Amino acid sequence: MTWNIEIENIAGILDGKTTIEPGLNAVRGSNWQGKSSFIEAIKTALGTSTELTENKDSGRVKLQTPDRDITVTLARENGTVRRSGTPYLENEYDVIRTELFACLDERNEVRSAVRQGENLEEVLMRPLDFQNIDEQIADLKREREQIQSELSQAREAKKRLPGVQEQVTQLEKEIEELREKRDEITASDSEEGTNEDEDASPQQRLSDVQTELNQAENQIDRLERTIERTEDRLQQRRSELESLEIPEDDDIEGKLATARDKLQQIERDSEVLQSVYSANEMVLKENRLDLLTEVERELTEDNVVCWTCGNEAQREEMEERLDQLGDKITDLRAQKEQYHDRVQELEARREEIDQAERRKRDLESEITELEDTLADRRQSLDEAEERYRDAQEEVEELSDAVDETVEAISDVESKIKYREAELNDVRDELSQLETRAEQVETLEAESEEIRSEIEELRNRKDRIKHRAREAFDEAMDEILSRFGTGFETARLTADFDLVVARDGREASLDALSEGELELIGFVAALAGYESFDVDEAVPLLLVDGLGGLADDNLHTLVEYLHERTEYLVFTAYPEYTAFEGREIDPSNWAVATNRQAITD
Known part of the structure; x- marks a missing residue:
């Protein structure tokens, strides 16, 4: 149940913290030690004060109670103190x-x-002035008017209940009589059918044939829609096949093989020449001809015995021949790139031809399947149409035999359906009336409660x-x-x-x-x-400024106030005798040295 409080730049306290315990909390100290400033800090946390320390731009109070944590910040802006955070x-x-x-x-x-x-x-x-009593009364009046309207409807519903209940009973009786009449007609027709045909009465046979007629009609409708979709799809596939173009072959495989062989030959030649070039270039570049042959060094130029043919040659001639070999390697690389591009082009063309041919085969296969499916469905349509014609002829033959019975039964069925619909409506009305009637006592109690609240507010x-x-x-x-x-x-x-x-x-x-x-x-x-x-x-009382009371009177007043609150926080000078409760020592707080900033 302890309250913890931390204070920064509030009234005369620059920095301080303490706890407040249930019961008496006496802040005992001399002048300018922050007693009254502590009261202001608590008021700041509660939301009833915004006293920021003079010459300070901001301050803060943190209050931790068993129920919640509160932080209130004060800031000086344009000569006024603004509060942020949610107070107690x-x-x-x-x-x-x-x-x-x-x-x-x-x-x-x-x-x-x-x-x-x-x-x-x-x-x-x-x-x-802050309870808005007139507004509360106006809101309650509007609520009472709504309840009165609902109460009037509920009372009217309660009056109508007996008549509607009687109407439900009468309709149930009429429906039962109509059903008995329908059963009598059906039984009579069944007896006639038994005498004429042991299997079924004309009405039963007519019902079966009508069912078959409807089934045949539905099947025809489904088949016609399916045939139409199949024909559309077949037409699309035929059109696609006609418009499909397969690129000319032009011996693409032979050309591709030739190009690949040529590319491999050029790659091998290029590798051989590159090896020869690299080896000779390194010998000349490192000036190590003597590793391979005899070198005769003269003032103007070096004479070298060729290590491949044994003939004498000059170094410049050998370098010139090496450059020519490099040019040939460059030409081979260019040819290699050319044939590499040619191979890729031919491979892409071959893939295009393969895809076109696969698509052609797929289309031809699908067209064949669609043609077979279309033929099957057209045959099924012919059979369904034949079933429909047979059933229609049989319906016409049976209709004359059962017209009178069907008409009588249909008339009774129509009356039954009409009465059943009317009964459902009346039952719904009865249910609504019962629900409303049950609300009479509740609405009357709510109306009386609101009336009492209005009266209570008026007399508040x-x-x-x-x-x-x-x-x-x-x-x-x-x-x-x-x-x-x-x-x-x-x-x-x-x-x-x-x-x-x-x-x-x-x-x-x-x-x-x-x-x-x-x-x-x-x-x-x-x-x-x-x-x-x-x-x-708020479960506390804050008391300050009791310097005019003697010691015994202060103790008596504190005990009296303590009986009326859970937490009592009050200030006292050191000369007063001790109190039976927690004493808060302000000596550990940092307070403003300028006495004008301290309220004690």
Whole structure:
């Protein structure tokens, strides 16, 4: 249940952190140690304050509760302080009632109003301005009108239920009678059929033949559509076959073999010449002719004995012959590329011819299959048409025999279907009426509840005023029983004027001590705390600025406030005696050295 809080550049605290425990939390310290600034930091986390340290551009409060983690950041922009992050209190109504009745520091408006002797109605009733009571009443009225409309329909449905139920019963009876009549006609026809034909009555045979006629008709329709699709496909394949062109062969295989042989011959010649060229070039380039032959070196040029033929030759002649050999190698490479391209061209042409021939064979095969399929389906169509003609002739023959029976049965069947459709409609209507009728009590309860809510909202202000005065009186009685005040009692008038009695007479507030005014201020704030159920919004009370109370009175007030909240955080000077609870030591906090930035 511990609350952890970290503070940075809030009011007079530059850096600090501590914990708040359930029960009493006394912030004990001397002036300018950050007591009041700590209260402001908590208010910042709650969302009721934005007091950034003077000369600082940003500040931050992190509050960790058992339920959630909260981070509120303050930043100074264009001379104003802007808040970012989601504080503990998000609803404007919760913020205002907490600020007025739970944040009881020296700047609290209720305490200030009491010190100034002002009328308390405006400040104690201010949260009502944020509840939008008129809008809530208007919304509830619209909701009530909708419910009243539905309630009227439900009551009307409840009235109509007996008549519709009777209509359902009557229709069920008529349908049952019609079915019995249909069965009688069918049974009579079956007896006639048994006398004439042991297998089936004319009506049964007609029904069977009509079924066969329909089947034949459906088969004809399917076959005609299938034949049409097959003919279209056959025509497409024939057209494609006619338009298919197969490139001329022109002995492509022979040409390709010749080109490949020529390419291989050129590649071998090129490799041989390249080997000879590379070896001789290396000998000349490295000037190592003496490894292969005799070299006669002279001033003008070297004479060399050719190592292949044994004849004498000059080095320049040998280099010239080597260059000629390089040129021949270059020519062979060019021929090699030419024949390589020729081979690729011939291979591509051969593949094109092969693909065209395969496509031709596929088309011819598919055309043959389609022609066979088309012939089969045309034969099936002829057979189906013959079946259709036979069945049609038989239907005509049987129709005359069963016309009267069919007409009678058809008439009864038609009436049955009409009554059944009417029965379904009436049953649906009955179901809807039953559903609506069942809602009468619920809608009446909802209407009454909304009426009560509207009445409650209309009387809310008067009720809260009455509750606030009662809470003030109750709190004042408890305060007077615990404190030895110099006045006998204090109360709020119907207009929320504060009246104090001393020695049986009304006394002026100016005659009260600072401590007595502070006690009355706390009583007034607690009256608002109880009237607006502030404990539902925030489970703590913040108290600061109690320097006007003596030690024993401060202890008494703290104990009294502790009974009304889960967490009580208050400030106290070192000279006050110890409290039975957690004491928060501000000495570890870094505070602003400029006293103008500190509220203590």
